[in-house]
Amino acid sequence: MTEIVLPGDRICAAEELARSKKVILGPGLRRENEQVIACKPGRLHHKEPNTYWVDNHQQRYVPVKGEAVIGVVTAKAGDIYRVDIGAHDQASLSYLAFESATKKNRPDVNPGDILYGRLIVASRDLEPELVCVNSSGKKGKLGVLMDGFVMNCSLNLARLILRENCPLLRELTKEMPFEIAVGLNGRIWIKAKSQRETIALGNAILAAENASYEEMPKICENIGNILFS
Template sequence: MAAPIDDFEPRVVLPGDSLTGYISGGGELHNQIILGPGLRQDEANICSTKAGILRRKKPHTFWIDCHQKRYVPAKGDKVLGIVTQRAGDIFRVDIGGQSNATLSYLAFEGATKRNRPNVQVGDVLYAKLLVANRDMEPELVCIDSTGRSQGLGVVGADGFMFQCSLGLVRRLLSKDCPIMKLLNENIPYEIALGMNGRIWVRAKSIRTTIAVVNALANCEFITDEEIQIMMRRLVNGLAGF
């Protein structure tokens, strides 16, 4: 029997599990749901392709939350990439996928043929995936639909970028993430979260930057209570107590 959509609860699933009735609530929302990573639709059947926890974001977005480091590009994802090559009018950017992404020099705020962006090989970019499918190279942009950067572009060279699991990034992006709330309340810093499992951090000093990076990396496998204890020690340590 199908579970009503309003009674949804996270559940553990395995590859190949049929989730059609559980996700669509008996079919009344079958044409409105959005399937995220780990879910696949074959005609009328929805099944899981990964082992993990089935999650839901209201109203009708579903995905499988699992410990995964391999990134599969998806349209609309904001990612952190490293410029590896400059070829004519495009840059090639490593985003951790199976192939490098391309980025036009015109895909920056205010860029024209005469006013080209100052992007060098080795720079770290925060960009959005405009095109992402298995038959084409991923394509990035550093502007939104109105032509504004909205925080996208080359991030500061004095920050620090590290690799983590995709599940940790999704946890940090959630509204009720305790570590992000505590960091925002106690430490001034800048952060860019890439859906490809990369996080860039910059604080007022190298010492503080390393402390924030360690706190973020350690919070993946500890409870909310342990996060609070860790943050108290971190804040006291930075204050010299």
């Protein structure tokens, strides 16, 4: 059950629930005293037991602490790298925020490189800060992305791909082996065995933006047929 809300609309269901228990307000909702008001136009979602959020179409990324994003290194400035993540300001990335990096042993990162990093500082008054290690100092899945191809898309598509029940990646896997990094800032990095396959993969992903879950297998199949015929 989804409902369209506009900025300024009061979310009475959330207010009702808040009288008896805790309510989690996700993106697109804000609280004015005891009123819950939508601040973005979009579809109101509710997840049991107590979460409400608004899913809206958006291209501009607003950094959020803890999210994984794809950035392009634009400059090396002393101890930090400047990374463009498509937000209001360039993110900074310390050269020590890589696995096994020390003052003497600098990571090999150059302007123009593509990075998959996690935001640890995201405030509207400060510049965002990225890291390429997890809390235990291991790189995990973060780090420089070699080769491949980056495309920009809406934030919605990035989230769509990452939903647990989305069949897109599962269906694409049947067609070809590939590697993907989805940044929540609306950037998708893909890499397949050949250029042809990479382009086909990119097209399939972009075509899936407005497709329903039922249509996705068909899109993937079509791409596969074109590729290997």
